Amino acid sequence: MQKLYIDFDGVILDTIETTYKIMDNLKIDKKNETEVIHFFQYLDWQNILLVTPVINDSINCIKRIKATNKYDISILTHVNSYNEIVQKIKYINKHLPGINIIVVPKEKSKTKMVDPRGAILIDDYKSNLREWKEKGGIAIKFSKKMREYPYPIIDRLDKILEM
Template identity: 35%
Template sequence: MKRRIYVDFDGVIMDTWPFFYEVLQENDYELYEKLINKSLTHDDDQKIIKILNGLDWKQVIDKSLPINNSLQELKELYESNLFEVSVLTHCNSEYEAMSKTNLIDKHIPGLNVIPVYRPLRKDEAVNPKGAILIDDYGKNLETWEEFGGIGVKFSIDNDKKYNFHQIDHISKIINIIEETEDDKYEDLELLETNA
């Protein structure tokens, strides 16, 4: 059975956040400040979802760039056929999901894109047990690991806030997989020694 790898879209594959931040700054600077300072309330989250629903996602994607050659690295990972690779992305509308899927289909035909419609969590949309999630959002990784998955933090800035494996290129997931496989074998050896 192949190892399942789920890859987030926004902030991992494509750098969509700068465009969104720009729109938010122009429309609601106070809400933008709360987002940057991570002090959002539930009502603020609902306002952000409303703004995200109103975006022209084709334009968002057209104005965004791949992060660290992510499309090519994701294509190579998928085409290696060593893993069961899918894109797992939060979406606020069908239009957003379609726009993201169209981009992936254009660059990596056949790669499965799984939209996760809010308020559903990623660990509720698919079974995380034993699967890897590459995501830039620590809270997604926390719940992923809580339900038996392996969280891998994608960060350009070497984010030490969370205690996850960390990568800044999708291709580096191979190193993490080798590490986790080594850990699994070490655990088995300890069990055999103690038996």
């Protein structure tokens, strides 16, 4: 079965937008790496996952992809804290039972956690896609809105079934 890795933040849930809004409210300078790391380490992920909207029906799309039995699906997500790990596992187990979740420490490449060779990664982050492709993986860009891009691009996860 084709290995398919799906990113979480910015692909399944719009946590990027939620967390950036909170940072703005707290007047955190997003260019200050120390401040941002500190913010993410102490973030209440139970609340974040509760208030953040799903992007373009991603949960149902993943269920649809799984139902085809063509892909061995895992969620492959960067994490900044123990709380983030616990809450993301809880979320995936609840909303996508039977789907694996693999957590990667923020400072490590996703390609160090799993073997990218011949596997698909759907991700919204350019650096992740570049590393994935360099290591022999198939990189697919996810974006909420379709636009020109050097990689294949999708705005709904189940569009992978048409590729």
